Amino acid sequence: EVVEAAPEQIGSPYPRNRLIYAAEPAQFDTEVRCWCLDGEVLTSSIYRGEPRSKIDSSLIASLVSSIARLAIPRSIVMDFARMPGGEWALVEFNSPWAADLYRADPDRCFDCIVASQTDTLSSS
Numbered sequence: 707e708v709v710e711a712a713p714e715q716i717g718s719p720y721p722r723n724r725l726i727y728a729a730e731p732a733q734f735d736t737e738v739r740c741w742c743l744d745g746e747v748l749t750s751s752i753y754r755g756e757p758r759s760k761i762d763s764s765l766i767a768s769l770v771s772s773i774a775r776l777a778i779p780r781s782i783v784m785d786f787a788r789m790p791g792g793e794w795a796l797v798e799f800n801s802p803w804a805a806d807l808y809r810a811d812p813d814r815c816f817d818c819i820v821a822s823q824t825d826t827l828s829s830s
Contacts, residue, residue, distance in 0.1 A: 734754070738753070738761065739810065740785070741783055769794060782802065
């Protein structure tokens with residue numbers, strides 16, 4: 707059954723007014739942490755599973771681009787997992803300032819951390 711959030715639940719600062727979704731356990735064969743800014747993956751790191759050479763990063767980039775159209779912060783860390791059937795799923799969002807870098811490029815991670823501290827786009 708799909709539960710639709712009422713408008714007052716979406717932006718509520720009170721945890722008991724937020725919806726909690728539960729699902730059956732899922733198995734993942736690979737997990738990837740993506741450091742994202744303005745809908746693009748700046749850097750990523752596989753922290754469980756296959757080597758990077760066996761990952762089609764274009765699929766993850768497409769998911770990130772689609773998710774970025776939602777009302778999410780402009781800088782965010784997204785964890786994705788590939789299921790045994792080959793499909794990718796979003797596992798969780800993380801705050802850039804609190805996420806483990808694993809083996810991602812620290813300079814690009816720092817870009818995300820700095821950007822996470824502002825709500826406005828910088829002008830070039």
